[in-house]
Amino acid sequence: MFTVFFSVTVGADSSFEQVDRLVSQWTDIEQQRSLIESQWRKRQAVLDQQIILFEAELNALQKALSEDSRQTSEVEQQRKQLVEEQIQAERDQAVLEAALVVDFAELKSLHGQLPPPLQQLWADRLSDVALVEADTSERLDLLLSLLTELENFDKRVALHEDIMLIDGQEVQVQQVYLGLSQAWYTDIGGRHAGYGFSSPLGWQWLAHGEVEGLAPKDVLELVRMLQNPGTARLLDLPLRLHGFNAAAHQGGL
DSSP states (O other): OHHHHHHHHHHHHHHHHHHHHHHHHHHHHHHHHHHHHHHHHHHHHHHHHHHHHHHHHHHHHHHHHHHHHHHHHHHHHHHHHHHHHHHHHHHHHHHHHHHHHHHHHHHHHHHTTSOHHHHHHHTTTTSHHHHHHSOHHHHHHHHHHHHHHHHHHHTSEEEEEEEEEETTEEEEEEEEEETTTEEEEEETTSSSEEEEEEETTEEEEEEGGGSTTOOHHHHHHHHHHHHSGGGOOOEEEEEEETTEEEEEEETTO
């Protein structure tokens, strides 16, 4: 009976020790599991924060890319518009250049038909050297200036003093221009007088003896009237109309 009891007692102690080891192992494992879970929760929190940051950065990058794409599209559109404007400007420049060439060629062809004061005024300005050295803007300004002078001269009666070669001698004369196409001249004593007109051959001067109905005293009187407007009266002076001689009354001169 005793022996059997002892053996059972020993066997019971061994079982308790094994259970105790298992409990100890389980405790260790549970502690390790709790540690791992705690570390994972901390790591997950960090990962979640990183994910939030990464998503925010991604959104920012996508927005930047979208904005850059929009800006690139706008820049491209502006560049395209500038190119089109440049092409149109070059076309307009070419058209203007061609028009200036034609206009100045026409003015040059008319230069010799203009009244001598305008011929003298325009001589240097219409020279080939002056036109070649001038840029487009300067030539355009010059063209407008010449046309303005042409229009103003044509609208008025102009008194001009000049020296003319008459019978081989230089004579100081007074010239009266009626617009661009008609003129009369006389010296101070009325000895030399004549009539001038524009023609396809250029400006022409005729002595009073070559012009029917032209009296030197009338031209001298015309000059005096222009110098003293208060003495104005009606005069009969010849005009050349379409290649024919005619008499015209110049009132209020």
